[in-house]
Structures are given as structure tokens and as C-alpha cells.
Amino acid sequence: MNDAPGVRLTLDEVRALAFTTLRLVGLAPAHADAVADTMVAGERDGCASHGIYRLLVAAASIRAGTVAVDARPVVSDPAPALVRVDGGGGFAQLAFARGLPHLVDKARAHGIAALALTDVVHFAALWPEVEAVAAHGLVALAMTPSHAWVAPAGGTRPVFGTNPIAFGWPRPDGPPFVFDFATSAVARGEIELHRRAGTPVPDDWGYDASGCATTDAAAILDGAMRTFGGHKGSALATMVELLAGPLIGDLTSAESLARDGGRGGSPLGGELIVAIDPAGFLGAAAAVHLRRAEAVFDGIARQGARLPSARRHAARARSLRDGVVIPAALHADILRIGG
Structure with missing residues (x-):
């Protein structure tokens, strides 16, 4: 179902989406099971940078040939x-x-x-x-x-x-x-989410390729984190x-x-x-x-x-009850992986 901010899914639907997509890009069933579980855990606990977004990361690694799929x-x-x-x-x-x-x-x-x-x-x-x-x-x-x-x-x-x-x-x-x-200073996935959204990051998260502090997420990804x-x-x-x-x-x-x-x-x-x-x-x-x-x-x-972890546990209770909302652009990118 589509909400204004994105696509609402139950956790079972998140898992099915993760498992199906991983199988479509060639990951063996036992690996797809285990990897899907961690993605669901991240989404369930409100950790967007380690949730279903990681399908893009996993698929890119598989297509790059850096993962033994079986x-x-x-x-x-x-x-x-x-x-x-x-x-x-x-x-x-x-x-x-x-x-x-x-x-x-x-x-x-x-x-x-x-x-x-x-x-x-x-x-x-x-x-x-x-x-x-x-x-x-x-x-x-x-x-x-x-x-x-x-x-x-x-x-x-x-x-x-x-x-x-x-x-x-x-x-x-x-x-x-x-x-x-x-x-x-922050997980790399957080910087990547800012890059995708086109939003600035704090100037103490990293440096650009010339070694200067920057608020540009893409520049940090090309330079160095702190x-x-x-x-x-x-x-x-x-x-x-x-x-x-x-x-x-x-x-x-x-x-x-x-x-x-x-x-x-x-x-x-x-x-x-x-x-x-x-x-x-x-x-x-x-x-x-x-x-x-x-x-x-x-x-x-x-x-x-x-x-620490209290916020995750609170998010877990909400998502078990209400499901989760995936940004529409991310959901579309995931569906394109399958395509």
C-alpha cells in the first residue's frame, strides 16, 4: 500500500521482498535466507541504513563479482x-x-x-x-x-x-x-542515505578528496570519513x-x-x-x-x-504492530533490481 512518504509493508512483506530480490540476483537459498533475516531486523528496529536499503548494496556486490553466491x-x-x-x-x-x-x-x-x-x-x-x-x-x-x-x-x-x-x-x-x-563518526550507510536524498551532512563527518572538511555527502564518499x-x-x-x-x-x-x-x-x-x-x-x-x-x-x-538499544526496541514494537514505511524511491530502486 502506498502512503504519502513511501510504501508501507509488513515485516513478512519486507522479508519476501528481500529474499526474492536476492534470489533474482543469483544468491543461493541458504544465503538469501540468512541475509534477508538481517535486513528485516534492521528495518524492524528502525535502522534504515542497515535495513532493506542494503539490498542495493548486496546486489551491487553480487553483480560486481565480489561475493561467492553459493x-x-x-x-x-x-x-x-x-x-x-x-x-x-x-x-x-x-x-x-x-x-x-x-x-x-x-x-x-x-x-x-x-x-x-x-x-x-x-x-x-x-x-x-x-x-x-x-x-x-x-x-x-x-x-x-x-x-x-x-x-x-x-x-x-x-x-x-x-x-x-x-x-x-x-x-x-x-x-x-x-x-x-x-x-x-557515523556509519557509511548514513552518509550514503544523505547522498541519495541530496541533503548535507555535518561538517565533522569527513573530508573531500583534497583533505578539506565538507558537508557534501558525495564528496566524503569520494574522500575520507572521520x-x-x-x-x-x-x-x-x-x-x-x-x-x-x-x-x-x-x-x-x-x-x-x-x-x-x-x-x-x-x-x-x-x-x-x-x-x-x-x-x-x-x-x-x-x-x-x-x-x-x-x-x-x-x-x-x-x-x-x-x-543504547532502547530506541531500537521501541521501534521493534511499533513495526511488529504497524509494519514499516519504505521510501518510495528506494522501493522503486529495489524493484528495478528484480527487473
């Missing part, structure tokens, strides 16, 4: 508390789905475990991964490099990816506490490069961009996910101490401050 992830056990999934050049979502049960089992057996996804293509947020881990009662931390789009603090030439970090904490009486943020928080964001971006790159034998952001060779595909590389079982430290007392942790959240909420 890759079969291979799970291995390099050490008792470690899991590795070689994604074979496919999208990261299916590799994560294959590795998650092993990660959960090892975290429960050893108290802490890590999952390395290697040779996977990224284009989505990390919060679906940490939320899936937290759903098993585990604490989760995830990170991944991307393409070299972001300049270090004090520089104007790209070195880092947007290099997001995500964290999940299970809560006894509700959805988990989750945050997921890029170490860049890290958030100056040298602090720059240091965190470096950490992500190392932990989810060389530590697990995968690419840095600069190497990912070089491997792309100008084709315009999504980043290729690794992702590191760490899961911690509270019972590993606390045994039978874990539930008591998780209850104690609720005082931290209460202390934040009582003074009117917003908990």
Missing part, C-alpha cells in the same frame, strides 16, 4: 575454546549461523570462547550477532574491519574501515542490553583492525579495499566474536549477580538517560 561455510576447531568458520567468500550471515551453535557450546564448556569468521563479505550491522549470542544467556563482543574509508585522527587519508564494535549483555526480564557503533572522538576513536579503530584482521589471519581494511580492485563491492575480511558465560565465573551465583547488574541500568534510566 559459498559453503566450513567450520573448524583450532583450539578447545576457539571456533573458526571459513566463509569461502560468501556473505557473513550464513557463516555466523553455522558457527553460532559451536560458539555457544564452547563458551558454556570453558566459560569463554571466540568465533573467527574468515573470508566473509560484510555489509550489515553487528548487533544481530551479539543479540543472538546474548539470547543464549551469554555476554558477547563483536568487531570487524571493512574497506579503508576512514582517516586516522590527525590525518585526512583513509586507513581504517568504519570498524564497528558491538556488545551484548543478557538481562533477566527483557531484551538484552546491546550497543553497536562504528568507530567512524573517526569519532578524535584520537580515542582512532585507537579503537586500530584495535579492531588488529583483532579482526591479522590476529585471525584475515585482511586489514586497506587490504580489503585493494582486493576489491575498484569493483565497488562490500568489504571482504574477518569478524571476531567473543562469548562469555557468566556461570563460568560465578557458577550457581550467576543469576544473583546478573540481578545486581540491573542496578546499573536503573541508575541510567532513572535520570532520563537513554540506554
Whole structure:
């Protein structure tokens, strides 16, 4: 149904649109299932830059030949508390789905475990991964490099990816506490949405190709983004490069961009996910101490401050009830992919 601002869809319709479009551009069914799920999660939770818009990104990567459309992830056990999934050049979502049960089992057996996804293509947020881990009662931390789009603090030439970090904490009486943020000043998808809309961005989001600050979204996409928080964001971006790159034998952001060779595909590389079982430290007392942790959240909420992920959960409740509205131009672009 068409509304004034766009096209209203139920979440089932969003998923059908995502799955059908991904199949039309050649993605194998198992991959299309997993990728569609993450797009629906983004749209459901009000994260437009990581929702159905990502169909354009995924389709472009497939057509550029930077994604193995029928890759079969291979799970291995390099050490008792470690899991590795070689994604074979496919999208990261299916590799994560294959590795998650092993990660959960090892975290429960050893108290802490890590999952390395290697040779996977990224284009989505990390919060679906940490939320899936937290759903098993585990604490989760995830990170991944991307393409070299972001300049270090004090520089104007790209070195880092947007290099997001995500964290999940299970809560006894509700959805988990989750945050997921890029170490860049803003997610690249946000800048792309401004470019599509022809609207300016804040002048501290990035530089043009000559190294000058700009409010032109297209100029930043052709130049360099900035890290958030100056040298602090720059240091965190470096950490992500190392932990989810060389530590697990995968690419840095600069190497990912070089491997792309100008084709315009999504980043290729690794992702590191760490899961911690509270019972590993606390045994039978874990539930008591998780209850104690609720005082931290209460202390934040009582003074009117917003908990990260609260806005997503509120959007989730609305979209489950009312569906979502897709901008008409974006909906038309998606239908053209199918055509």
C-alpha cells in the first residue's frame, strides 16, 4: 500500500521482498535466507541504513563479482575454546549461523570462547550477532574491519574501515542490553542515505578528496570519513583492525579495499566474536549477580538517560504492530533490481 512518504509493508512483506530480490540476483537459498533475516531486523528496529536499503548494496556486490553466491561455510576447531568458520567468500550471515551453535557450546564448556569468521563479505550491522549470542544467556563482543574509508585522527587519508564494535549483555526480564557503533563518526550507510536524498551532512563527518572538511555527502564518499572522538576513536579503530584482521589471519581494511580492485563491492575480511558465560565465573551465583547488574541500568534510566538499544526496541514494537514505511524511491530502486 502506498502512503504519502513511501510504501508501507509488513515485516513478512519486507522479508519476501528481500529474499526474492536476492534470489533474482543469483544468491543461493541458504544465503538469501540468512541475509534477508538481517535486513528485516534492521528495518524492524528502525535502522534504515542497515535495513532493506542494503539490498542495493548486496546486489551491487553480487553483480560486481565480489561475493561467492553459493559459498559453503566450513567450520573448524583450532583450539578447545576457539571456533573458526571459513566463509569461502560468501556473505557473513550464513557463516555466523553455522558457527553460532559451536560458539555457544564452547563458551558454556570453558566459560569463554571466540568465533573467527574468515573470508566473509560484510555489509550489515553487528548487533544481530551479539543479540543472538546474548539470547543464549551469554555476554558477547563483536568487531570487524571493512574497506579503508576512514582517516586516522590527525590525518585526512583513509586507513581504517568504519570498524564497528558491538556488545551484548543478557538481562533477566527483557531484551538484552546491546550497543553497536562504528568507530567512524557515523556509519557509511548514513552518509550514503544523505547522498541519495541530496541533503548535507555535518561538517565533522569527513573530508573531500583534497583533505578539506565538507558537508557534501558525495564528496566524503569520494574522500575520507572521520573517526569519532578524535584520537580515542582512532585507537579503537586500530584495535579492531588488529583483532579482526591479522590476529585471525584475515585482511586489514586497506587490504580489503585493494582486493576489491575498484569493483565497488562490500568489504571482504574477518569478524571476531567473543562469548562469555557468566556461570563460568560465578557458577550457581550467576543469576544473583546478573540481578545486581540491573542496578546499573536503573541508575541510567532513572535520570532520563537513554540506554543504547532502547530506541531500537521501541521501534521493534511499533513495526511488529504497524509494519514499516519504505521510501518510495528506494522501493522503486529495489524493484528495478528484480527487473
